[in-house]
Amino acid sequence: MTEALAPGATIGILGGGQLGRMLSVAASRLGYRCHVYEPGAAPAGDVAARVTTAPYEDEAAIRAFARAVDVVTYEFENVPAAALDLIESIVPIRPGRRALAVSQDRIDEKDFLSGLGLATAPYARIDSAADLDAAMAGHDRAILKTRRLGYDGKGQLRLATGDDMAAAWARVNAPSVLEGFVDFSAEISVIVARGTDGAVAAFDPGLNLHEGGILRRTTVPCGLPARLVQDAVLIASRIVSALDYVGVMGVELFVTPAGLVVNEIAPRVHNSGHWTQAGCAVDQFEQHVRAVAGLPLGDGRRHADVVMENLIGADTDRLPDLLRAPDTQVHLYGKSEVKPGRKMGHVNRIVRTG
Ligand code: AMP
Numbered sequence: 125m126t127e128a129l130a131p132g133a134t135i136g137i138l139g140g141g142q143l144g145r146m147l148s149v150a151a152s153r154l155g156y157r158c159h160v161y162e163p164g165a166a167p168a169g170d171v172a173a174r175v176t177t178a179p180y181e182d183e184a185a186i187r188a189f190a191r192a193v194d195v196v197t198y199e200f201e202n203v204p205a206a207a208l209d210l211i212e213s214i215v216p217i218r219p220g221r222r223a224l225a226v227s228q229d230r231i232d233e234k235d236f237l238s239g240l241g242l243a244t245a246p247y248a249r250i251d252s253a254a255d256l257d258a259a260m261a262g263h264d265r266a267i268l269k270t271r272r273l274g275y276d277g278k279g280q281l282r283l284a285t286g287d288d289m290a291a292a293w294a295r296v297n298a299p300s301v302l303e304g305f306v307d308f309s310a311e312i313s314v315i316v317a318r319g320t321d322g323a324v325a326a327f328d329p330g331l332n333l334h335e336g337g338i339l340r341r342t343t344v345p346c347g348l349p350a351r352l353v354q355d356a357v358l359i360a361s362r363i364v365s366a367l368d369y370v371g372v373m374g375v376e377l378f379v380t381p382a383g384l385v386v387n388e389i390a391p392r393v394h395n396s397g398h399w400t401q402a403g404c405a406v407d408q409f410e411q412h413v414r415a416v417a418g419l420p421l422g423d424g425r426r427h428a429d430v431v432m433e434n435l436i437g438a439d440t441d442r443l444p445d446l447l448r449a450p451d452t453q454v455h456l457y458g459k460s461e462v463k464p465g466r467k468m469g470h471v472n473r474i475v476r477t478g
Contacts, residue, residue, distance in 0.1 A: 128418040131155035136193030139200030140166025150409035190214035246304035253293040265305035308378035314360035315397035372412035402472035
C-alpha cells in the first residue's frame, strides 16, 4: 500500500462541478485541502481551498497546478490526454490513466468489458453512412452514440429499421458506435471503490429512473432478487480489479431476462451514488477521497432506505416544500442560473420502513 496522504496535504481535482464540490467537502472533513482546476464556472470553487481557472490546454497553468498538489483526481473523465500526460510527469493521477482511456471511448470500453467476459449491448464501430447501413441491418432498433464526449444522453440518436441512415449519419458525423437496443426491465448502478491496497468495497446497487436521458431518481434498495444484487456487485468488483483501479467508480447495468448487461462505467463519483450521503456512514465522496489519499476504505454498509431525486432546472421551485419535508436532506450546488436540464441540486429522502 502506498503511504497515506498526511493531514493538511492537498488533493487536486480536475473539474469544478457539483461532484468536485462534494468531493472537496468530504476531503476537508478528513483534514485535506482541495485545489480545483476548472476552465469555466466552478461550483466547487466556493468550498475548495484554491481554484485555478484556465483551459486544459494552458500548459503553464496545468504544470503549476500539478506542482501545488500531492495527488490529482477528477470529477470529469474527458480531460484532454496532453494535460494528463503533463500532470502525470509531476504527480500521481488516481484513478489511473487506463480507466480514463477505457471510459473515454465507447468502443474501447465495450472491447474491455467484453474482454472480461461481461455482457454488453451488441455493438459495431461506425465511421461512415455505409457502416451505419450495414450495421443497422442486424437490428430493428438501435442507438447511435458518438464514441467520445457523450453524457446525459447527449450525442445519441435512436434509430429504427426504415429510418434514413444517410441523414442520421449526417447529424452525428463523428466516430461512433451503433448499439443494439437492449430490452431491459430496469436500470441499476453499483458504486464501487478500490483502495491503494487492492481492497474493494461496493455500495448497495440503486434502481435508476431516467427522464430525457437525465437521471431523475435513484432508489435503494433496488428491489431486485438477491442473486442479481450479488451479480451486480461481483461485476463491478471485477471491473475495478481488472483496471488496478484506485478510487470510486459508477457501473451502470441493464437488467434483462438473460441477466445483467453492462451499459457504461464512469471512473469517478457518480450521480446515482448521491443516496450514500444519507444511507451510509461513509458516503461515495469520502470513499473516493479515502481511496485516492491511500487511507483504508470505509465499509460502505447501508443503514437506511433512501430515495435520491435530482433537482433539475425549475425543480428548485419546490424548495420551500422540500426544506419542510421530514427525513429529507437537501443539497444545492450553488449554481445561480436556472436552465432547463441543468442539475441544480438533489434531495435524499430517508424511507422509514415498519
Ligand atoms: P448512456 O449515455 O449510454 O448511459 O445512455 C443514456 C440512457 O439511454 C441509458 O441510461 C438508457 O436508458 C438508454 N440506453 C443507452 N444505451 C441503450 C441501449 N443499448 N439499449 C437501450 N437503452 C439504452
